[in-house]
Amino acid sequence: MxxxxxxxxxxxxxxxxxxxxxxxxxxxxxxxxxxxxxxxxxxxxxxxxxxxxxxxxxxxxxxxxxxxxxxxxxxxxxxxxxxxxxxxxxxxxxxxxxxxxxLERMTEIRSLEPDDFSVVAEAGVILSDLKEKVEESGLFFPLSLGAQGSCRIGGNVSTNAGGINVLRYGMTRDLVLGLEVVLPDGSIFEGLSTLRKDNRGIDLKQLFIGAEGTLGIITAVSLKLMPKVEQVATALLGLASLDDAIALYRRARRDCCDLMSAFEFMPPLAFTLAREAMPDLPLPMKDHYPAYVLMEISGSGLVDVDDLMQRFLEAVMEDGLVLDGVVAQSRLQARNLWLFREGMNEGQAKRGLHLRTDLSVSLSRLAEFVGEAEAAVRARLPECLCVSYGHVGDGNVHLNVLPPSDLSLAEKAEMIAKSKLVLNEVLDRFGGSISAEHGIGRLKRDDFLKRLPKPQADLLAAIKQAIDPDRIMNPGCQLNFDGIW
Missing domain, CATH: 3.30.43.10 (Uridine Diphospho-n-acetylenolpyruvylglucosamine Reductase, domain 2)
Structure with a gap:
């Protein structure tokens, strides 16, 4: 930059x-x-x-x-x-x-209404603090991110954050009831409604969700809440391939229905990377498998999620779809299983500068895409290591590329640029997206612009001109180029 x-x-x-x-x-x-x-x-x-x-x-x-x-x-x-x-x-x-x-000083939770299943919070409230406050009232806010101890709810909304619970609860956009936004001229868009149904024309709050601060500053949000999750069953499963992981997801969606809250796939390398960052993390399985799935179902009230998980796993293991698995017997064990998924990122960071991607394709073609994309990188850059993992349930894969650690920063940067071109070429053939949940920012702007059809560009330009004609809000982010933004 x-x-x-x-x-x-x-x-x-x-x-x-x-x-x-x-x-x-x-x-x-x-x-x-x-x-x-x-x-x-x-x-x-x-x-x-x-x-x-x-x-x-x-x-x-x-x-x-x-x-x-x-x-x-x-x-x-x-x-x-x-x-x-x-x-x-x-x-x-x-x-x-x-x-x-x-917005770090704006940390007030303005209201929490259990009967409305809603909360109104200022933009600077840290996500984990919000979740804890909501749980004290017997409710649940489902957005779950690795950075939830640091990220703030206004930024989550402004970037339309994803996370591990998207397949059940949707993106952040799906959890927002209303917004308060300071516009570029200093006026306030006052839309902090907690109504679940409000069909009075165009839903203007949607303009600011995912806009990354290019149209105004979100200062407060009203959010949907859910019944508090009282039961959680977490399992780490060993499989023969990513194709089998997709087949397992189909079965889980059918048999566990909407009680399934997470379904993550990981390569065997996940355990190596996680233990490079957390050496004391205990290995959950003795044997090694070509692919792994971290699955979670959750519920409350009269639902018995432990029984549901047990019956589901008995059936898929009997059919040979799952080769081995471990079910967490406590919250600590469940937390340790999730640490492998989260520790992967820290392990990759310890290996130095590398390409981080946030791609999505149709779920039906996810395994095919990963296979073709990894093969394309290996053919063009055989020295690099591919690490593919992500959210099977929503077609989101983080296909990262790690250059050899002994290269200079300039050499790594060159390899990263080449590998990004290779991956985007494959992604375009699959009709996928370069940003599933992270947004565009400045990092992905040029790749975004290359793929932006003119009608969409013209609409975005018209919106920007109407709301921020002087171009003072986050210039350089998303669409900063001559003629638009």
């Missing part, structure tokens, strides 16, 4: 701008100098940029004042939640002319 540096004269102007922001907003709302760097580094630490300042509003009116001040001073705005995104959507790319507006 290019970072523009400011000369001596520019530095003086920067100091003046920071002083003006502090005068308008109060010094406790404005960070500058070295303090901004922690907000300008991506989640994996691969990219660090900068910002003129970080504005830290305490409430919605502070956000209004911050947006208006930035606009009047001709500064662009990069909204930021927990900065856990993976596509560079929340860090500046032109530091001398951009400020970050961090």
């Amino acid at each position: 290019e970072v523009r540096k400011t000369g001596t004269g520019g530095a003086a102007r920067a100091d003046d701008l920071v002083a003006e922001l502090a005068a308008r907003l109060g010094p406790d709302c404005v960070l500058s100098g070295p303090e901004v760097l922690g907000y300008c580094r991506d989640w994996h630490g691969d990219v660090t940029t900068g910002a003129l300042a970080v504005l830290r509003p305490r409430n919605t009116q502070d956000v209004v004042r911050s947006v208006r001040a930035a606009a009047e001073l001709k500064l662009a705005i990069v909204p930021q939640g927990g900065n856990t995104g993976l596509v560079l959507g929340a860090i500046p790319d032109q530091p001398s002319g951009q400020v970050i507006i961090s």
